[in-house]
Amino acid sequence: MNARALNLLGLGLVGVIGIAFLVLVPRLFELDVVLELTVYMIMAILALSLALIWGYGGILCFGQSAFFGLGAYTYAIAMFNIGESTIPLLLAIVLPAAFAALLGYFMFYGRISDVYLGVITLTVTLILFNSVNSTAGPEFRIGSARLGGFNGIPGIPPLNFPGNKGSPIDLEGMFSLATASLLLTYFGLRLLLASRFGRIIVGIRENERRAELLGYDPRAYKLATFTIGGALAGFAGCLFANWGNFVSPTIFGLAQSAQIIIWVIVGGRGTLIGPIVGCIGIQWLTTALGANQPSGGSDWWAKIFANAPLIFGIILIAFVLLVPKGLVPTLGDLGQWLLSSRGKRAKTRLQPKRVEEG
């Protein structure tokens, strides 16, 4: 089987699993499970936004949570002012994208080096965290929406069917929307990456100077990639604000921004399916660890396992040291190795590094 056929098979498999998931979960599981799975789907869209800009664009953004949070806050504020969700939803995509474009313009056209890019994006999200955190007073309001500072904004009205204010989307509808959005995002990104634009951004990641000497302007391509990533993260933020009907400044915080990076590292850079798997796995683990909170006992093992940041730290270190490529690429290599040890050694060795897949 050649690479192209494998590629199509993978795509088909993702499609079938995705649609089965979309149809079966609400029928098979109780509402609490459906709710939990909804947030996994939303976070997976966020993971994909970083998978695009870091994994394929080579832009290490340490503050993807800035766009996620902006999307959530934009939706919340617009919703309190407008009441019908079509425009708030669009704003929650356009505003973070515009912010990403502005920030990206200064970073890429100012020729900021990769390391400082990470520092700047992290700083931006922490500035947003601090700024929003200190807007608790009643004087901080935008139209009829109170920002609420560290208390956050509760009671955010849910999305409604476009144009019909009277019919909000219910919890199961939210699950379907989030899952369908994730699938569309995944396939949309696959298309993007197979296009001329997608192949060029991978080229720029591989060797920016060479791309430049061939006549491509890396700044423009990186800016476009970064902006798309910002739009996707904003969209995920909008869904997230819907899911809990609540948003607070922690969405901009260090824990949130670090988590997105961990999803991508664990799942594998340079793939799309990897960060989805990494995200869902880590999210599931968070829930599982949270459910095991010790009830005041003195069992210190239980206490360690209840300390989620500690566990994540260990997972991150383990992956960086032992599985640096991430889960999905490593499994892919393992599969190839198994194939090649069955007598096709010479042939499979010649396969190029398959950065386009996943």
Added chain:
Amino acid sequence: MAAPLLQTQDLSMHFGGVRAVRHVDFSLAEGELRCLIGPNGAGKSTFFKMLTGQLEPTHGQVLFRGQDISHAHAHDIARLGIGIKTQVPSVFDGLSVRENIWLAASRIHSGEKARRVVDEMLERMGLTAAAERPVGQLAHGQRQWVELGLVLATDPELILLDEPAAGMTHEEVNKTAELVREINRTKALIVVEHDMQFIRMIAKQVTVFNQGSVLVEDTVENIMRNPQVRDIYLGKQAAA
């Protein structure tokens, strides 16, 4: 005489106190093949970097068909029609040979045409058999050809080659020389090389760089006989 394809006027590059290139006036005619030689540190690579927008000259001008490109971006210069093969092969190591050439070809062609140009270029560079391999796995000589293929696929008017024969076997050097002559039938080239045998195979006119400036410019036969050139290569001047 017709207007030159490329001209530099009083071109200089200083790095702090180091004057890597000093007051270089250089001129290349349309369709010309010129060799640049000179000892290490003579400023040849710095000169190339200024021609391609990788370095901004401290002062002086670079004119390409009369247009001042001294302060233009590298990608704009590439679009005007100057292609460069760098000293250390600069290619997309993680991608296949085919994808490498495609990235270059798709700068100027789209769809089916780009794919056809890629196939032709693979054939021309003798890389068809290695088309699906990642460039990072290829031997040095083959990587050089991948880079040459990249540059040619963007169809530049002027091609700069920085040590194209470095690290090649005798056979590969011959093949490269043949390729250079073939390219020169339609394009202008500037070739930096140390390998005198290679220079003899391709060169007509040779420019000698020494300590950042042009020492002498002459035909290859005269350059080979020039005692001053022999001195700088043997390092007499440095010892004096």
